[in-house]
Amino acid sequence: MKEYDISTYGERAAASYDAMYPTYDEAMIATLAKLARGGRALELGIGTGRIAVPLVEKGIEVHGIDASPLMIEQLRAKSGGENIPVTIGNFADVAASGEYNLIYVVFNTFFALLTQEEQTHCFENVARRLTSEGVFVIEAFVPDLTRFLGNQTTRAIQVTLERVKLDITMLDSVSQRITGQHVHITEQGIKLFPIQLRYAWPSEMDLMARLAGLELKHRWEDWTGRPFTTESQKHISVYERAV
Ligand SMILES: C[S@@+](CC[C@H](N)C(=O)[O-])C[C@H]1O[C@@H](n2cnc3c(N)ncnc32)[C@H](O)[C@@H]1O
DSSP states (O other): OOOOOTTHHHHHHHHHHHHHSOOOOHHHHHHHHHHHTTSEEEEETOTTOTTHHHHHHTTOEEEEEESOHHHHHHHHTSTTTTTOOEEESOGGGOOOSSOEEEEEEOTTGGGGSOSHHHHHHHHHHHHHHEEEEEEEEEEEEOOOGGGOBTTEEEEEEEEOSSEEEEEEEEEETTTTEEEEEEEEEETTEEEEEEEEEEOOOHHHHHHHHHHTTEEEEEEESSTTOOBOOTTOSEEEEEEEEOO
16 A cells, blocks of 8 residues: 655645636735745745745745656646746755745645654755745644544535545544545545644744744734734744844
8 A cells, every 4th residue: 555655745646636626815925925025935845836836926036846747747838837937856854946935835734744843854855945034934723633533523514415635534543643534535435535643833943943044024814914813813923044
């Protein structure tokens, strides 16, 4: 049996990804464009270019890293996605050339790095690739372990005459790892979209940042810049070089 690795999510999701996630937040694009300050940007886990393509349309030079050649095929098929420079590999290594004003990883993709060591390694490599005024931006959910009853969840996402979509996950709270499947059931059959994540609390990410010589500049609960509070379900964290 093939084990889950860094390309599994993308290779299994690529053909359906844009249909599953057809939209993006305009405020995200505007904020990322502002944070790039006219310089180069690098997206970790660029995928089909859902975020990168509109950012390029704002006039930003965007580069990307992704582990999945099939996701990049989808990016290349899009108008505006043909010429975005992409490195195929593990984004924890940040093996892209040059320096960037903005390095960003959105839509919980930072948690695709499955160990604390890999996540820390990613922060360190990002710090090496930032310009002196550069920023690292992470958008991620705030872990909520109350969602897991008996260390598992089963959630109905969509139930129609034609289709049932379920999210099924299991939690290992020691390794902070969630192993899941998005399950699509139709009369034609069942499709499985496997996903594995290693969640981290904002405070743990701040510590990883500190180990990498970075520090928190902003933490918002959404892309319009609303303040992060104890009620916030996700965070947008902006890190800069520590002085
Ligand atoms: C949820 S998708 C997000 C894509 C895009 N950022 C977006 O918001 O639409 C996650 C992407 O990260 C890629 N990915 C996951 N783990 C990776 C890793 N360790 N190194 C490089 N890419 C990875 C997947 O192939 C996939 O394209």
